[in-house]
Amino acid sequence: MFNLKNVFIMKKIFLFLVLCFLYSCSGYIENVTINSAFSIKDLNNKEVQWLEPNLLVAIKKDLSNKGRVNDADRLCELYDFKTGWLKGLNVDQIVLPSLDFVNLVDSTLILPDDSVSDISLRSAYEPLGVLAYAHIQVLGTMGPFLQASSPYASDPNPYVGTVGKGRRLEAYYITTDPSLNSTRPSINYGISYSDGTWSTSYSWGNWVGTIGHSKETRQISMYIPNSGYSIWYKAHNAVVGWQGWECNGSAAGSTSRSLEAFAFHIIKY
Numbered sequence: 001m002f003n004l005k006n007v008f009i010m011k012k013i014f015l016f017l018v019l020c021f022l023y024s025c026s027g028y029i030e031n032v033t034i035n036s037a038f039s040i041k042d043l044n045n046k047e048v049q050w051l052e053p054n055l056l057v058a059i060k061k062d063l064s065n066k067g068r069v070n071d072a073d074r075l076c077e078l079y080d081f082k083t084g085w086l087k088g089l090n091v092d093q094i095v096l097p098s099l100d101f102v103n104l105v106d107s108t109l110i111l112p113d114d115s116v117s118d119i120s121l122r123s124a125y126e127p128l129g130v131l132a133y134a135h136i137q138v139l140g141t142m143g144p145f146l147q148a149s150s151p152y153a154s155d156p157n158p159y160v161g162t163v164g165k166g167r168r169l170e171a172y173y174i175t176t177d178p179s180l181n182s183t184r185p186s187i188n189y190g191i192s193y194s195d196g197t198w199s200t201s202y203s204w205g206n207w208v209g210t211i212g213h214s215k216e217t218r219q220i221s222m223y224i225p226n227s228g229y230s231i232w233y234k235a236h237n238a239v240v241g242w243q244g245w246e247c248n249g250s251a252a253g254s255t256s257r258s259l260e261a262f263a264f265h266i267i268k269y
Helices: 005-032 054-064 071-078 119-125 178-183
Strands: 130-136 140-145 169-175 188-193 217-223 229-237 262-266
Touching: 054 229, 071 140, 169 178, 169 188, 169 217, 169 262, 217 229
Parallel strands: none
Antiparallel strands: 130 140, 130 169, 188 217, 229 262
16 A cells, blocks of 8 residues: 555665765765865965976885876876976966076086185075085085076986086085074985995084095985975986986995986975
């Protein structure tokens, strides 16, 4: 016999099941929604407009390895992986590096050891307040060198050291203006030698490597312990040329060839 009460109960059960299904779906959708707040920023908290395409691929892999799959997907939405440019930029929004921001090795600027602490000289060349100096075979102490920033995918520019001069990089240090210490992440860095040993790892303003001993170097390693920051770097030698980008503690360079130069870039993501 047809029972309206039973029909009413069945409708309520059906409605309850539908609501449960929709709720579970909404939770799933929430979990897979791409993080729209994700971005890559420089040390001045400005969105990075361009990154070398190979570096973008490496960052995507790094995000995935850290379990940040949604952010890796968001990276693909934000940047053109063929050109490296942030999508949707108008021509008048693109800010290219100043002509003054070139690798100063090309001008053969050689500084005596007691001048590398000149804060005014550093700040004149680096708006982000991060610089490197290097001791190079025959040429001596050189710098300041800047973070890699110029939009040229084949060769990072600027870089630390020399390319095409046959001079090995024997020591280096990275520094920041003391007034910016509170706004800059900690950074540890080291260098390895031809016997496979590594230097002690130091931070801001300390030399790694040797000066005056003509000791051959092979690889570098850098690491930022601060959450949210990453440091990317790549090495160069005469035989292999520029190698791939490494990140946060991985060795960059060759175990069988002298280190000549390296490029580095600190970003937030």
